[in-house]
Amino acid sequence: MNSLYQSSIKSLPLLGHGKVRDNYAVGDDKILIVTTDRLSAFDVVMNEPIPGKGMVLNQMSDFWFEKLGHIVPNHLTGVAPESVVAADEVEQVKGRAVVAKRLKPIMVEAVVRGYIIGSGWKDYQATGSVCGIQLPAGLRQAEKLPEPLFTPAAKADLGEHDENISFADMESRIGAELAAKMRDISIKLYTAAADYAATRGIIIADTKFEFGLDENGVMHLMDEVLTADSSRFWPADSYAPDMSPPSFDKQFVRDYLETLDWGKTAPAPALPADVIDKTQAKYFEAIERLTGQKLKA
């Protein structure tokens, strides 16, 4: 399995390194997104790659783009990543990159929650509502919500955390019409994906979508879609309410990190080889369970 911790594509202008992905400009209307094998936990990037993780995430996104293409247009161009880099850079993009339309990002992230967990659970315990949406009393941790909730977040500047905002705030930022469209499409995408995943024994507890506008103002789905990094996946067979179900992919890393006296700020501690191996196996299991197919190496 080829592993890539950080890409170095010299033939294209670098737009930036995210925590997990490296982005390059392809002309002025496209971008190359390379998903590396970096793993972040508690928002800190680990020092070791999880070999193949970037391929898994990239192929998960591709799988969903195709499955959900009838609901909303997306940023994929169909241009082969191998064709936009130099010959000696092809290995870095194989199976782990896409060439996307360069869109104008809508500066609100579309979070959809089907289950009450994480910050939503904290919010509910404190206020009885999630991001200002009143919920029935007596919900249990990790319980399925009566219907999926749309809870927008303002896209933060580099290095800062996204901030939950109300739907009214979203409307004032991007306009009522676009806000309603983003909400309705996001719920449709989540519902279709969650229904499919259920047939594969996976619960999608929540997820985050990003959208952008093309030169004609048409809204497109962009970024990564329904990956283990942008969503909470739970194996259905070990799901139970009243606890925080283990995440499909990062559980071994988180469990290990919790045994350390570490402040959850950079620099990250070293990960032992067995934690890396078990985590890698989990990613491979996730893509197989989801798509029914082995990772295309």
Ligand SMILES: Nc1ncnc2c1ncn2[C@@H]1O[C@H](COP(=O)(O)OP(=O)(O)OP(=O)(O)O)[C@@H](O)[C@H]1O
């Ligand atoms: N098709 C696209 N057109 C324009 N921008 C895009 C497109 N797809 C994704 N982006 C944006 O590219 C940016 C870089 O993505 P990336 O996720 O790698 O880094 P990040 O969001 O800064 O960090 P991280 O997600 O690791 O916290 C994001 O702001 C994302 O919204």
Ligand SMILES: [Mg+2]
């Ligand atoms: Mg991002």
